[in-house]
Amino acid sequence: MAKMMLREAINKTIHDEMERDKNIVIMGEDIVGGMGTAGGPEAIGGIWGLTGGLYAKFGANRVIDTPISESCIVGAAAGAALAGKRAIAELMFADFVGVCLDQLYNQMAKFRYMFGGKTKCPVTVRITYGAGMNAAAQHSQAVYSMLTSIPGLKVVMPTTPADAKGLLTTAIRGDDPVMFFEHKTLYGISGEVPDGEYLLPFGNARMTREGNHASIVTCGQLVRAAEKAADALAKDGISCDVIDLRTTSPLDEECILDSVENTGHLIVADESPPRCSLASDIAGLVASKAFAALKAPIEMVTAPHTPVPFARELEKAYLPNAAGIEAAVRRSLAYRH
Amino acid sequence: MPLSKDQLRRAYRQMKTIREFEERLHLEIATGDIAGFTHLYCGQEAVAVGVCEHLANDDFIVSTHRGHGHCIAKGCDVVGMMKEIYGRRDGLCKGKGGSMHIADVNVGMLGANGIVGAGAPLAVGAGVAARMDGAGKVSIAFSGDGACNQGTTFEAMNMAVVLKLPVIFVYENNHYSEHTGADYAVGSKDMTKRAAGFGMLARKADGCDFFAVYDLMTEVLQHCRSGAGPASVELDTERFFGHFEGDPQRYRGPGELERLRETRDCLKNFRATAKARKLIDLAELDAIDAQVMQLIESAVTQARAAPVPQAADVFEDVYVTY
Numbered sequence A: 001m002a003k004m005m006l007r008e009a010i011n012k013t014i015h016d017e018m019e020r021d022k023n024i025v026i027m028g029e030d031i032v033g034g035m036g037t038a039g040g041p042e043a044i045g046g047i048w049g050l051t052g053g054l055y056a057k058f059g060a061n062r063v064i065d066t067p068i069s070e071s072c073i074v075g076a077a078a079g080a081a082l083a084g085k086r087a088i089a090e091l092m093f094a095d096f097v098g099v100c101l102d103q104l105y106n107q108m109a110k111f112r113y114m115f116g117g118k119t120k121c122p123v124t125v126r127i128t129y130g131a132g133m134n135a136a137a138q139h140s141q142a143v144y145s146m147l148t149s150i151p152g153l154k155v156v157m158p159t160t161p162a163d164a165k166g167l168l169t170t171a172i173r174g175d176d177p178v179m180f181f182e183h184k185t186l187y188g189i190s191g192e193v194p195d196g197e198y199l200l201p202f203g204n205a206r207m208t209r210e211g212n213h214a215s216i217v218t219c220g221q222l223v224r225a226a227e228k229a230a231d232a233l234a235k236d237g238i239s240c241d242v243i244d245l246r247t248t249s250p251l252d253e254e255c256i257l258d259s260v261e262n263t264g265h266l267i268v269a270d271e272s273p274p275r276c277s278l279a280s281d282i283a284g285l286v287a288s289k290a291f292a293a294l295k296a297p298i299e300m301v302t303a304p305h306t307p308v309p310f311a312r313e314l315e316k317a318y319l320p321n322a323a324g325i326e327a328a329v330r331r332s333l334a335y336r337h
Numbered sequence B: 001m002p003l004s005k006d007q008l009r010r011a012y013r014q015m016k017t018i019r020e021f022e023e024r025l026h027l028e029i030a031t032g033d034i035a036g037f038t039h040l041y042c043g044q045e046a047v048a049v050g051v052c053e054h055l056a057n058d059d060f061i062v063s064t065h066r067g068h069g070h071c072i073a074k075g076c077d078v079v080g081m082m083k084e085i086y087g088r089r090d091g092l093c094k095g096k097g098g099s100m101h102i103a104d105v106n107v108g109m110l111g112a113n114g115i116v117g118a119g120a121p122l123a124v125g126a127g128v129a130a131r132m133d134g135a136g137k138v139s140i141a142f143s144g145d146g147a148c149n150q151g152t153t154f155e156a157m158n159m160a161v162v163l164k165l166p167v168i169f170v171y172e173n174n175h176y177s178e179h180t181g182a183d184y185a186v187g188s189k190d191m192t193k194r195a196a197g198f199g200m201l202a203r204k205a206d207g208c209d210f211f212a213v214y215d216l217m218t219e220v221l222q223h224c225r226s227g228a229g230p231a232s233v234e235l236d237t238e239r240f241f242g243h244f245e246g247d248p249q250r251y252r253g254p255g256e257l258e259r260l261r262e263t264r265d266c267l268k269n270f271r272a273t274a275k276a277r278k279l280i281d282l283a284e285l286d287a288i289d290a291q292v293m294q295l296i297e298s299a300v301t302q303a304r305a306a307p308v309p310q311a312a313d314v315f316e317d318v319y320v321t322y
């Protein structure tokens, strides 16, 4: 075990995997940084500092600093994968999914199926996402719900440094395209990370709190908010399951359903807007598969159906938070037919 | 036609206003009072002003993430902008957009943009509208050297040529896209030749020399307003601050910033030319400097005192809420 920040865990995992497998190539904007400048290569190592040291170690054939061309970054990663390589592509902000959606949606997601299983498409697209830094409407979005709806893509969201390692390793070694969502406010959190080989299977949620009164299902940044809410409720004798989904596709249905069967109260906390969201998806799942267990209407704590606003006061009001989750649990428990 | 004294005073005032707006923001951001990502335009003033001084209120511009200069040059209210950047309720966009999304369609400013390369197609659309309106209106797409590598930019250039639209692609080559050098990311190293390859008029000038920009734009605008089709203009310029506020700028060479401030300052250049060509009394420019400082001081004071948005404002200006 070693204590490190989530950003360090990601950096180290990429280093380890590229060391282990010479077939891996990584590409993205400023992932080396300083190309064509007086400062020279490695001036930055990614704007979030996640790709530092790769260029010096693995060289220009495998660590590719690209022009600002998201369609081509993601497309080239998919093309390299078709041609037998294993690719990691970086989107500096999740919002830029909007620029390269064709390559994600019509191309890499569909190859294996559309080509009758004759090809694999081992691409990990690392994507920085989420609100909380006042980065406004085009640099703050939580687009994982949208990508979760696309058949052929796997969608992953680590919330601890250990999970970042375990899930990223699985993503890189897997044969399907993976959207690997990293919340920008989680890069600095610290935790113990297992040494050596450490892989976490997809579709395996993590129960971060256990209880009997309510089930809080969430992912990404909101896991911490859910834990905070659960801890506050525990002081009043209300105990909750907090389920960190880790991957939204595949989804650990069993974990969710088992929990709801036990508690009868479901609260889903989701940073994306409410329509066609992870929240509505899980609500649908539970309504169709565990209806009889429900003792109250399902509570969905989501961002509002608006773009992400800039001003501090507005973004704060926009983001779901611990108080909102706590109130939702209390509402659910107070519900009477 | 040489510029009149009035035109000179106006151009200088606009450039100085942008400069001081940005210099002041640099200080204010360091205090932590301003949220979010801010990209300062300082150093590139002669581009925005050299272009926009030719434009009428109903000509269109489309801007970038580094948009404050374009906004001021096109006539956005400086106090409203400052309030927006401070995230105030009566800011130009009610505090919803912030630095990267300032827009004011009433002055033909169709928006700063957080998505690099998104502007050029929008400018093509504004070019379609401009032609429908007749009367020689034009649409300008400001883009960086980094943005010019985005597929959307190529599509926009080609479509503007195909449709023979009154669109001018203004490329501000400040030699960096974030931490990457333009010579690395622009494969041909010459975006003007590349633009010419699309079949449009393609010219370049020193973007730190207001007079060079202004003169080139006289010619290029005549071409576009007369219906001869789109054009590309590459302006060699410099950014005096980091990519965003907080950028450690490790890609710069030793003494680079000092040298740029010394030799590539468009305001100093303006004064030098004004003096050499005896265009205007420098004391007049000093007087403008003093007025601009007052304006900026007042904008900051007003922005600080302005009311912040209310939580309920989140739900306004969107077609439906759930």
Ligand SMILES: Cc1ncc(C[n+]2csc(CCOP(=O)(O)OP(=O)(O)O)c2C)c(N)n1
Pocket: A029, A068, A070, A092, A096, A099, B064, B065, B066, B114, B115, B116, B117, B143, B144, B145, B146, B147, B148, B174, B176, B177, B178, B243
């Ligand atoms: C689609 C997209 N990709 C990447 C970014 C991140 N980004 C913001 S500004 C920038 C560099 C832009 O360079 P350039 O066009 O030269 O403009 P400058 O910053 O020099 O004004 C990058 C990569 C973005 N905002 N949008």
Ligand SMILES: [Mg+2]
Pocket: B144, B145, B146, B172, B173, B174, B175, B176, B177, B178
């Ligand atoms: Mg640039």
